[in-house]
Amino acid sequence: MAITDYNSLILTVGRRSGYGEDSPLPNRIRNAAIDAITGAENDIDDLLRVAEMVKRSTFLATSEFASLPSDCLKPITIGRLEDGREIPVEEKPEKVITDYQLNYQGPVSWYAQVGLELRLAPKPTADLPFSGRITYFARPDRLSDAAPCTALLLRYPMVYLYGALKHIAHFIEDDAKQAKWENLQVQQITRANRTYVIRKS
Numbered sequence: 391m392a393i394t395d396y397n398s399l400i401l402t403v404g405r406r407s408g409y410g411e412d413s414p415l416p417n418r419i420r421n422a423a424i425d426a427i428t429g430a431e432n433d434i435d436d437l438l439r440v441a442e443m444v445k446r447s448t449f450l451a452t453s454e455f456a457s458l459p460s461d462c463l464k465p466i467t468i469g470r471l472e473d474g475r476e477i478p479v480e481e482k483p484e485k486v487i488t489d490y491q492l493n494y495q496g497p498v499s500w501y502a503q504v505g506l507e508l509r510l511a512p513k514p515t516a517d518l519p520f521s522g523r524i525t526y527f528a529r530p531d532r533l534s535d536a537a538p539c540t541a542l543l544l545r546y547p548m549v550y551l552y553g554a555l556k557h558i559a560h561f562i563e564d565d566a567k568q569a570k571w572e573n574l575q576v577q578q579i580t581r582a583n584r585t586y587v588i589r590k591s
Contacts, residue, residue, distance in 0.1 A: 393547035396538040399427060403554045409562065422561045423554065427533060430553025430575075434542075435463055435529055437579050438549060440586040442542045445528040451498075451520040454491065454513040458506050461529040468501050468508065471521040479510075479522070487511045498522070549578045 393399050403423040404415045415423070444466065447459050458465065469476035482490070484502040490511035498520040500511045514520035530542045533550075543550055552575035559568035 393551060394539065394544070396427075396533040396535065396543075399533070399543070399547070399550055399554070400424060402551060403427065403558060406551070406555055407558045407562065422558055426554040426557035426561065427550065429557035430550050431530065431532055433553045433575070433579075434549065438546070438582060439464070439527050440542070440546070440582050441589060442540075442545055443527045443530060444525065446523060446525050448521070448523050451508075451510060451514045451522065452516045454510050455504070456508045456510060456520070456522070458503075458508060459524065459526065459528070462506075462524075463527045463529055465503060465508075466525045466527065469523045469525075470498055471523055472497070476523055482511075484509060546578070546582050549575065549582060552578055 393402055400420060400423045401415065403426060404419045407419070407423070409416075409419045409422075414420075443463070445459075445461070448471065449456060449459075465481075468479040468481070470479055471477075479498055480500050482500045482502055484504055487500060487502045487509050490500055491513055494512045496512055497518070498510045498512060498514055502509045508524075510520060531537055531540050533540065533543065552571050556568055556571035556575055559565075559571055
């Protein structure tokens with residue numbers, strides 16, 4: 391069965407786990423498959439970095455700290471928007487940002503990520519705000535009956551499948567299969583991440 395949406399992913403997870411040959415899936419297996427897909431999506435948040443996850447957002451800061459977008463997994467670039475241009479803002483360690491805040495004035499030229507915020511230098515103020523654009527890896531939308539398909543699922547269905555099979559193998563206490571599916575999941579994620587690096591170079 392081709393994996394083209396959430397339901398076909400659930401059915402494939404049930405079938406490939408060896409517990410889903412009945413149609414429709416028994417509720418116990420269907421619910422386990424849904425939980426396993428959630429586990430795979432959490433793995434994707436932590437490990438996958440591909441073009442389909444890249445987003446851009448603008449923001450305005452009037453103090454030294456600015457919140458990252460709520461779906462941000464990792465910033466890629468920060469730019470200062472000025473006279474219709476985007477001027478790169480350079481990432482620095484936080485201890486360097488503190489020194490720059492003391493020794494420099496003017497528009498923001500540097501930043502550090504501190505938890506879920508950006509620390510900016512020189513410090514923006516209400517009189518000299520920072521208008522910025524962030525490009526970042528975003529947390530993918532979760533699959534559901536209401537949102538059954540995403541570009542990420544269509545491009546990387548095996549990342550979802552092997553990740554879900556790894557998690558459902560834990561549910562059915564099959565350590566050998568869990569190790570097998572985890573190995574295949576890692577291979578698919580590594581391949582996808584490498585492809586992204588090649589595509590952007």
